[in-house]
Amino acid sequence: MSLSHAVLTSLLEKATSGYDLARRFDKSIGYFWHATHQQIYRELARMEAAGWIESSSAPDAGKTRKREYRVLPAGRAELIRWAHEPSPPMDLRDEFMVKLRADAALREVDLRPEIRRQIERHQEKLAHYRTIEERDFLHGGALTREARIQHMILKKGILYEEVSIAWAQEMLDVLA
Template sequence: MSLPHALLTALVERSCSGSDLAARFDRSIGYFWHATHQQIYRELARLEEAGLIESLPEASTRGRKRAYRVLPAGRNELKAWVAQEDEPAALRDEFMVRLRAEAAVGPTKLDGEIRRRIALHEAKLALYREIERKDFPAEPQDRETALHHLVLRAGVRYEENWLELLNEALIALQKPVGATRSRRGKPAVATARAKQK
């Protein structure tokens, strides 16, 4: 996903000023695609220059605030982007490498970092569940609401998955050091296979 398409999506949902858009972004799409307010304002200028959105001074603010709305070209761009084929994102997470490094050079104090991450994921999960409780008290009956709920459910499952994995990591760290490694530092299974050849 790209920031321009995230902003186009938010503006199709509701035209608003840059500051209002940045605040809305933080409370919705920002949970899934992070961007600073400075990045948002820069991208709004690019989208306007490309003829995908337009800005108009808001009468009530005497020109200090500009409201942005999506033009037909912007809707067409968003529709084309939604329909395009894309490969699933590859897992690229530094923490996975840190787990491998812990196996290679540990024990370290990784358990403290894991507990810190657990607290962060628990807080985010609680937030998502509260949003779900308030915004989706019943099964959605229309397409738009069902899709919004699905995006939120993806966030819930993401946090649940991380909590499960991190708790499993704490259990793994309690296992004895070197129980499955040979004297050369290679896994015992790999060493046994090498001897059979």
């Protein structure tokens, strides 16, 4: 996946300024596709040059150069084309797994403090995801198709964090 497809998706959800897009990115798509604000601005310029998006002066720009971006038909067509491509399997590259193999080979490395830190990080993220779920999806009303899809994405994150915590706790027992 390229950053452009993540940006197109976010802009289709809501036309916005580059700054607001980068902030939204940090709070939603950024959970599974990270990009710096600089990368997002560079991508916006590239996509505008390609004719996928256009920008205009934001209504609240005042005397600033604030621009609001929206997706053009060519950008929509590109996103549809990309969405129909088969996704490759997730490539798991985890430095910590190599450290565990080193521990197994060396027998003199204590990775328990690192595992405890990982458990804390996963618990924090899990608590954050559950807060989002409670706020946005468990209010009892009927959810739209869009909201149900977003909820399922969030559920995958919740399950990932739960499994990561369980695995790390089991690994602590192995390393004891």
